[in-house]
Amino acid sequence: MRTPTGTVNRVLRPYLLLAQVPHAFTLLGAGLLARLHQPAINLVLTFLIADRTGSYTAGGVIGGAITVGQAVAGPVRGRAADRAGPTGVLLITGCGYGLGLFAIAFLAGPDSRLPAQWWWLLVPVAFATGLSFPPAGQVGRAVWVRIADGPARQAAFAVEATAQELLFVVSPILAAFVVAVQGAFAATAWCGVIGAAGAVVFAFVLRRAGIDAVPAAGERPGGEPLFAARGFALALGFTCLMIGGVISVDLLLVGWARDRGTPELAGYLAAVWAVGSLIGGLLLGASARRPRLWLRGALVAAGVAVLVPVLPPVADPGSPWLVSAVLLVGGLAIAPTFAANNARIGEIAPAGRRVEAFGWLASAGMVGSAIAAPLTGALLDASGPAAAAAAGTALALAAVCLAAHPSVRTRSAEDTPVP
Template sequence: MLRPYLLLAQVPHAFALLGACLLARLHQPAINLVLTFLIADWTGSYAAGGVVGGAITVGQAVAGPFRGRAADRSGPSKVLLITGCGYGLGLGLIALLARPGGWLPASWWWLLLPVAFATGLSFPPSGQVGRAMWVRIADGPARQAAFAVEATAQELLFVAAPILAAFAVAAQGAFAATLWCGAFGALGAAVFAATLRRAGLRAVPPEVADRGGASLLAAPGFGLLLGFGCLMIGGVITVDLLIVGWARERGTPELAGYLAAAWAIGSLVGGLLLGAAAGRPRVWLRGALAVAGIVALVPVLPPVAVPGSPWLVTAVLLVGGLAIAPMFAATNARLGELAPEGRRAEAFGWLASAGMVGSAIAAPATGALLDVSGPAAAAAMGAVLAAVAVCLVAHPSVRNSRPAPCAEETAAT
């Protein structure tokens, strides 16, 4: 079972690159939480905090493919350094403007929206650069293990980062926590850029860089895989939100943390176990397992089960979570195969943007269903989104398209 991970360990600079990439992304799961506290302290409105955080997310989604394209053309290190500086300065400006008793009156909070949007445009593309690099430096089982480890470690980030952010808010205040996020965003991007340079990954090899201006959406299977990412993220986000809604309605908001932890632990275990599985992973099969996990929530939640057992829901989340990290690892691996070499950072930028669209669609729909019909209906909607996503990747253009060659194979020919 450990053989793929041992192969990954033999890839030069693999673990240094993985650590630097994760450090560069540490701020990402924390920023919306920190900004919500910052804006709420300033204006007294959580809604305003959500709107400002949403402006950053919109900017990030709009710029994702373009940042990836720039990384493919001029090298990832340069793009990481430039965007890291812009992102850090943007968050610093937001913190100064939104500081209670600072430069702006609270009634002018809407002036932060263009600043937040520009900050999102400067979001360092650490995730998409990191995923693109695995296609360049690893192949076969080692590449599959790399994507599995990356997806599993991402789960750790989404558990640890909000906890660290909440601690920083409690200990030093939202103003300082926002500055910390900006500093980690800029410093992490710089460390990742330096690590890429040391590993000799400054730019895509000239013989394969920028294969032309044709849209990636025209590549066989690429658009369907983006649709999968959009809808599957929507399904997963639905589960995250209904957990919070159900716990709040029960009068036990702390339960949401335990339920989310069970979901994440299942994903961690599944990522480590299936990351070592032999053979090429099938996205549609792993997606179908994720659908089954979401469907299993429907009969154990209100109004189907009244009042609903926290222990039973925890068990379903723990088992259902086993498919999440493996599914995303397989998705990233397949996208890396479908995208032409020299355009892979751009391809992962498109996937990230598709996921944000899915989240934007699922969040309000989940809220409406929680208000009107209850968490079981929200889980059913999430299952439907995920099931449609699986139908997309079951198409032969996704399953049967030939992988693009890695850099070493191209150079050899």
């Protein structure tokens, strides 16, 4: 029988392992600060553009332009960071991103002289802003591969994935509060300030930690092409499909809540799902065993599948309390799954190409979102939330099939411990 003390020690294990890595918690905190704006940006832009034009579609297009810019530039920014080091890239992109958001805020703000019907002129500005998106996430993940190994590296990815769930809970709430108190213009400007300042702080912390502008010897780009690395393409496919499955749940919750006449319910349900993921990260992320990505992915797929019988039209009108319980339990495997996937990408990618590899990973996730959005919307219109949940399950199961391939499951030679 496991004692309460044993359970607490197990939960704290990753943090104790991470504490043994020099600068680990400073790097983690700075990396999360640099990403604090990310979950809020589409929300504040939707409010900003809708206030100016009266159109949510326009807000979606502007937010989509930023996302496309991020997806296009992710691998390029990563390649630049691998060549010249991350600090310079963070400083340049952070400043460009902040200026881009300020430009959008002033052009779409209440005092703008730009006619509302000319909102489409903001699309290239938004795209350029996305191109300048600071690569804090991909740099932060590549750092763990460089400064930690073995159980400490697994702990680093587990703690980061769990902490990131807090961003997806806290950031939209803070953004909504600023919108309510100061307005969408101020919220957009604050996102610009935090995005730029966070990138600068992260660059400073990296330099203080000795991970400065000059790559370590033997870690400069070159050698084997990234997509020739065993299992890399399949791991990207896993990311694309799994994120598509997860995003479909976020979208169907919005549709279901709106159809019930209680749109505020969507935010509550999304928070419950994030809390489930946070709890799962604290529990499963503390495991001392090497994670099996396909098994964790299968648990995510099961969590999405269980939504099918509790949503309309299978269960009509559906119980928010029952759906909340399903989301809380079903979300347990999400953070551990993405932590294991990030660790696997770090193992697969050749030395000197890891920031670029995580850039491709981010782009794959955005492609998954682009696949899930129209598919979920069409199924919501045609058949209802249960059908959308079934489609999300199918995407997640397809991801599991990719993760089960031996090239993804097997540890690379350079990461195999010496007896």
